[in-house]
Structures are given as C-alpha cells and as structure tokens.
Amino acid sequence: MARLLVQLKLRLLRNALRGSKQARATFIFSCIAAVLVAALLFLGLATQRNQAGAVDVATTTFTSLAFGWLILPLLVFGLDSTLDPATLALFPLRTRPLAVGLLAASAAGAWPAANVIGLLGVTVGVAHGALGVLFALVAVALQVLFCIVLARAVTTSLAGLLRSRRGKDFAALLIIPIFALYEAFVQLVPKLTAEGKINENTFNGIDKVLRWLPPGLAAHAIQDASTGHALTGLLRLLVLAAVIVVLAIGWIRSLDRALVTADATTQAVTVRASALPFARHGLRGTVAARALIYQRREPGAKIFWGIVLVIMAASAVSTVRTSAYLGGLIGSAVIGCAFVGIFNADAIGMTGPAFGFDAMALHSRKSWRDYFAGLDLVLVVFAVPLLALLSFILAFVAGHPLDGFIPVAAELAGIGVAAGLSNLMSVTLPYPVERRVGSPTPRAIDGYRGQVLAATFMLLIATIVLMVPVIIAGVATRHDPAALRLPPLLVGAACYGLLFATLFQRIAARIAEGKLPELCEIAFRSKL
Helix, strand or coil, X not given: CHXXXXXXXXXXXXXXXXXXXXXXXXXXXXXXXXXXXXXXXXXHHHCCCCCCXXXXXXXXXXXXXXXXXXXXXHHCCCCCHHHCHHHHCCCCCCHHHHHHHHHHHHHCCHHHHHHHHHHCCHHHHCCXXXXXXXXXXXXXXXXXXXXXXXXXXXXXXXXXXXXXXXXXXXXXXXXXXXXXXXXXXXXXHHHHHHCCCCCCCCCCCCHHHXXXXXXXXXXXXXXXHHCCCHHHHHHHHHHHHHHHHHHHHHHHHHHHHHHHCCCCCCCCCCCCCCCCCCHHHHHHHHHHHHHHHHHHHCHHHHHHHHHHHHHHHHHHHCCCCCCCHHHHHHHHHHHHHHHXXXXXXXXXXXHHHHHHHHHCCCCCHHHHHHHHHHHHHHHHHHHHHHHHHHHHHHHHHHCCHHHHHHHHHHHHHHHHHHHHHHHHHHXXXXXXXXCCCCCCCCEEXXXXXXXXXXXXXXXXXXXXXXXXXXXXXXXXXXXXXXXXXXXXXXXXXXXXXXXXXXXXXXXHHHHHHCCHHHHHHHHHHCEC
16 A cells, blocks of 8 residues: 555656646755755764763754644645645545555655754764764654654645635645745844854753754653763653654544545535625626635735734844844835735736626726726725834834834825835736635746736835835924924825826726636636
8 A cells, every 4th residue: 555655656656747747847856955955964863972062952953844744734735635634535445555655755855854864863973882873863854754654644634624714724724934034034033142142052041942852852862862871762762652653543533534534625505595795886896896805805905914013024024123124114014015916916917717607797998997996995905004014013122113104104095106006017917816725826827927027026116116205304394393294295195196096097997998708718727
C-alpha cells in the first residue's frame, strides 16, 4: 500500500509537470527553495557547536518546524489529492495499511527531505561523542515523524471542514497572521539586530517552556546523551515516541470515520427567499448588494483586507515611536490606499463568466457608471473605517492622537482616487484569472503577468501623485487649532476623493461602452 501511494503521488506530479510550464517552473522553484532551506538550517544548527545556547536554538528550531507542519497543510489543502481521505473512500482499503501508505506519501518529496537534512545539523552543533550522534539521528527521525503524523492527524480530522466554505474561510484567515509575522520579521529583525538587541544570547532560557513540548524533548535528549545522561535522554525519546503513537491512533480513528462518513460539504444549502438588499435602487443598488455579499462570503476578500492592514502597520512600525512618526503615518495611509486600488483593479476578470449576466444590463454609458458606482460604494464602506481605525491606532501608539486626522484625510482622498483608478484599470488593462485548487486567492493566467505588473505600477504611481495635495494641506495646517482646521480638511479631502472617483468612473464608462465584447471575452476566459 505504501509503495502504491508513493508511486501514485510521483505519477501525479510527473503528469502535472508534463502538462504545464507553470507547474514545471513552480516545481523547480520549490526544489531550489527546499535545497536552500536545508543548507541554511543545517549550517545554522551546526554553527552552534560549543555555544552555550546551542540546545535552546535547537529546541526553537524543532518547535518552529513542528508549527510549520501544523499550519501549512491547512493552507494548501487540496493540492495533493493523494492525501485527501475523501478520494479513497470508495476503495475497499483497510484503515491501518492505508494510514501507513498515506504516511509514506506524506514523507515523499523535497520538503520532507529538506527537513531531515537540515535537522541533521544537530549531529554537529549539539551532539558530542558517538552516543550523542546516535541519539541525534534517532531524535531527528522521531521529530520528522512527529511533524508528519501531526499534519496528517489535523488535516484528516478537518478534511470535511476544509472542503466547505467555512473551512476555506478558516484557511484564508490563517494567511493573515502568517503574513503579519513575516512582515514583522522583515521590519523588526534587521533593526533589532543592528541595535544589538538580537545576538547569540537571545534564545537563552527560551526552552523553559519549549523543552516540555515534543520537539523540545527531541532536542534535549541529544544534549542529555552528549553530557553523560543517556538514561534521561532515552526517557525523553520514549515519551516522544509515546506521543507519536497516541497521535497516530487518533489519526487512524479519524481516518476510519472519514472513510465511512458521507461527505455533506457539497450538498445544496437552503436558499433564503428574500429580496436582494438595495435592489430597488436600480443597477447601482443591485451591484452594491452583490458586492456586499461577496465581501462577507468570499475568502479572498478577507485575505485582501487583512493584508492591506498588515502592510499599513508594517510600513509604519519602524518609525511610529520616533520623531519621524508623521512620515510613517502618512506613508502607511498612502500604501493602504494604493493597495486598495491594486487589489480591485480587475473587476471584470475577477467576476469571471458570471459577467455575462452583468453585460446584459450594461447597454449604455450611464449603466456602466452605475455599475462602477455600486462597486466603489462597497469598497469605500469597508476601506474608510478600516484604514481610518488603523491610522488612529498608530497615531495613538506614536503618542500624537490628533495627528491621526492627517493620514485619515489622506485616506478619504486616496480611497476615492484608488477606487476610480481601479475602475479605469479594469477596462483598459483587464486580464482573466484562475483559481488554483486549495488556494483561496485567484491569480492571472499565463500570458497576462505583464498587464498585472503594468496596472499595479500605474495605479500605485497615480494614487501617490494625486494624494499629494491633500497631504500637503494636512501637514501645512497641523499647527492650527484643531476645531478650525479639521472640519474643512476632512470635508475637503472627501470631496477631492469623490471628484476623482466620479471623473475616473465617467472615463472608464466611456471606454467600456465600446469594449463590451472584448471585456466579455476576458471574463469568459477566467477560471473561477
């Protein structure tokens, strides 16, 4: 069974590589990344030899990898169909041999191999003597086995949920804290390292908690064997092995239930027999009502707003507690508005084949203006409170809450500008998109990456340039009494944004009126 499932996984991979240049490029990139991670991980652990905090670093590394194995399979669930129990439910397979086969299929690949090779760095950095090296080899094997069994147990127990809309929402929301951690790492780690706050002693004592987790048991077993406490190290490994056995039993029982339980995630849902909100307001209200529903139900929308807020916070975090805080607040507002426009710059392609129904109502320039106005209305309803709230939070952290009105004024103008520009980009540089299995966010299909790049840079530059007058007005009047400057500043910024939103809507409507067949062709090529 194990041999068959491994062969099946390799055959599916080989067939995918033959059928798509994108798959080949992704596979090559993934393999190169796995090799780099393995090399860096091995060197990072090996260079800890004779260091006082070597076991702390090893414990942290082991635990971080375990969390990676726990979270990442949830994000990419569905990409490897050989590991989804629902695809095997109709075959007369016994549960335990199937579990062994699934375990072997999970262990086959570049990234499991990279984990093994990278963790073997403890044989140099932590282990001392022949007994220490032997314990290191066993500990690495148990650590990788623990990670695989943990990932299998979680994904199998949540397989039904992850195939549902709520499961996709859950997986989508996981992307946001991961992206936030990445941005924090990129922004803070170099700064703290330059200030000397992160050094070789940073991890000292961190294993007071982590040492009692299964990955910590593996790392400390190596140290125990290297310092002459072989029985203690053996006991740690036995405890780790017992944890793996308990996890495996839970996984097998979950797998057994999944194989005999009907999958209800594809059954029809009850349709609410009620009128579409705002539909009585014509085309504009109907489009706005539909966009509101998509904002609530579409996982990609949640990812979009989460990423925008994370990018804004990350761009200001390094300056918010310094004398240059105002520049950070304004820069954060500009970046947030630009990304609001960038993520909505392909309204036609993102609608997909369903745009054919919209096209039947888009028979005049006025109908196009109403169409874009409905989309922009929902965008403004979500963007203004979210971006303004974050700007006030950043201003409060900086210790100057009143200065939060300056980036808010810039956002009132910038959101209107970005919304209008996104309408213009949607009709001048449209592109079809596709949704990959297991991914909640669509991407441009092959051959249209240049248009995506052009639309991104044009919208980014135009948004920044058009926001400059409001920013200058806000900065120039910041020392005037708040009661006198804030009302005209905020109202003027809102009117400025509304002016450009309306202007770009009219231009986009005029262009779209003569391009309806072309836009329909782009929409029909989307695979959603």
